[in-house]
Amino acid sequence: MTASTANAQRFREFKMPDVGEGLTEAEILKWYVKPGDTVTDGQVVCEVETAKAAVELPIPYDGVVHELNFGEGVTVDVGTVIISVDTDPGAGPAPAPAKVQTPPEAAKAEEEAEPQGRQAVLVGYGAAPSSTKRRARKPQAGVPAQPEPVSAALQAELNGRTAPAPAAPVTPVANGAGVGAVGRPLAKPPVRKLAKDLGIDLATIVPSGPDGIITREDVHAAAAPAAAPAPAAAAAVPTPVAPAETGVVNAAARERRVPVKGVRKATAQAMVSSAFTAPHVTEFITVDVTRTMKLVQELKQDPDMAGLRVNPLLLVARAFLVAIKRHPEVNASWDEAQQEIVYKDYVNLGIAAATPRGLIVPNIKDAGVKTLPQLAEELGELVATAREGKTSPAAMTGGTVTITNVGVFGVDTGTPILNPGESAILAFGAVKLQPWVHKGKVKARQVTTLALSFDHRLIDGELGSKLLADIAAVLERPKRLITWG
Known part of the structure; x- marks a missing residue:
């Protein structure tokens, strides 16, 4: 028996099951165990919420919890390993468990982590056709980087739609923002939504991501100076008056946003x-x-x-x-x-x-x-x-x-x-x-x-x-x- 086979038999992995009929994902609401806890076959280890109901999941193994792969509040695809159990804890020290993903980390990993040698794509859209174009030259100090031209297929994947028919080349904007063949700044849907929520025009942002893609940091950087008024304009802005005096209420400060899930x-x-x-x-x-x-x-x-x-x-x-x-x-x-x-x-x-x-x-x-x-x-x-x-x-x-x-x-x-x-x-x-x-x-x-x-x-x-x-x-x-x- 090889070492890898022995480890596979010792460390049993429990995958997110399809607890309904054809469900594809579930959100982990609560963990009832932590690494190091002893569990028995049939013990409930977590509660998950699907598109239909909240369900408690029992573990089918006896042993000691080795690793929780995801934190509470993370939505996990069916078939993904969520917990591993050491079924023979007396066999020696176990390898150090990986870091548990929390919702912000999972979102950031989805948006930014890209395998080497291929271009960024959306989850579920597959890899974009490989390109033979050279990587962008390293920009000189003080000069914004000019992105390489991006194929229509990649542009379509970043925009969340199928590739359009070839169109005439579009001249990049003067500020150097990544612009694809259809003249739209390159950014993934979560980043595009962030920019919309912050009121930032993507066409005004200088991209720092690979292939001229605008990242979350680029959007936050663009929003930071906009949040603080310029010194020259400060004198022209009247002193804020209490809402009780004007009858005007800041609606945004009195609203709550809850994800629909x-x-x-x-x-x-x-x-x-x-x-x-x-x-x-x-x-x-x-x-x-x-x-x-x-x-x-x-x-x-x-x-x-x-x-x-x-x-x-x-x-x-x-x-x-x-x-x-x-x-x-x-x-x-x-x-x-x-x-x-x-x-x-x-x-x-x-x-x-x-x-x-x-x-x-x-x-x-x-x-x-x-x-x-x-x-x-x-x-x-x-x-x-x-x-x-x-x-x-x-x-x-x-x-x-x-x-x-x-x-x-x-x-x-x-x-x-x-x-x-x-x-x-x-x-x-x-x-x-x-x-x-x-x-x-x-x-x-x-x-x-x-x-x-x-x-x-x-x-x-x-x-x-x-x-x-x-x-x-x-x-x-x-x-x-x-x-x-």
Whole structure:
């Protein structure tokens, strides 16, 4: 056995797994161990956040933590080694672990570290075609360096787009900034964004990077003098006056910027995709739910429901499932690739849940075949798990229809957006005492408004109207849970 083979067997590497379906990356939220800690097979070592949920990762080895490759807050690609474990710590001293990457260091390494012998490229774009041009001459003292001409392919990679057709040469600007074949200063997207945030024109910067590329340091250097007013102009600037005297407020000083990532980023992308893919139709109905609210109180006292969370949402969910059973054609999805409608003989009922990380929609598998106590139990577990941020990615896949309970916020109703791949979503509004005609007299009754959004490719107006009317009918007279169920 060679030394390298022995080391490979001793130091076991754990890679970032795909904890969902087709996820490509995850952010390390928290490490529960550090180098030197003893771990056992199945012990949770860290918590990561994917585009779907926060997930705890167990280590599959026994031993001592040798190295943590990334710090908290770093986004790591699936398949990248994040931790190594010494499975035989008594075999002698282990090699010194490498430095753990923190978010700023990881970003800087991505932007600036380039292998020798090839030009800088963006991650995921591949290497630019090798060039036979000579390296730039070393500039003379006091004279800005003039960059070598850059190919259209490299210019396109730096600009984040495909290479354009050859164009006429562009004369470099007088200040010596790196300019490619299309006349745009050379800088990677993160550096370009930094310049935009600082209000710096890249065309005014003298590049110091290889091949005339503008670096972060170049941008910061250009921003530094701009931050301090020139002595001559200082006299012309009036003395600042307190905002209370002028009524003018520095808005930038009172704003917060939070990166869009994780669950919120995935939700935003999904909602945009759904809104511009599925043709939405939303219908509304206002219903007297006084009898349903009385049934909720009775079920809370029922021994068969002891220890379970019984609330109006439970009966709305049951009414939705009964209505779907009467109109199974609504439980379908659109297969764009095959140009087919897929009808489903199961109902995975999603429940929209607001969490600190954003909106998630876990679902109850085969909800249509569960008894009322079973449905109550799973609904309670689903909500509790979501609030703790422990919902698994598997619990958020495969949904067919969804309920969003906007009534808990005192909202009457809304026009909910479909979850991608689902056919319908029901918004349950606030239950309020309102004057209502009951048995020929105006009385105070408990009333709510339901809104049903559906994919008009799958559900036409007649079918959608029948579905919503049946949901309302069950909630108005909940004995239909028995006669229709």
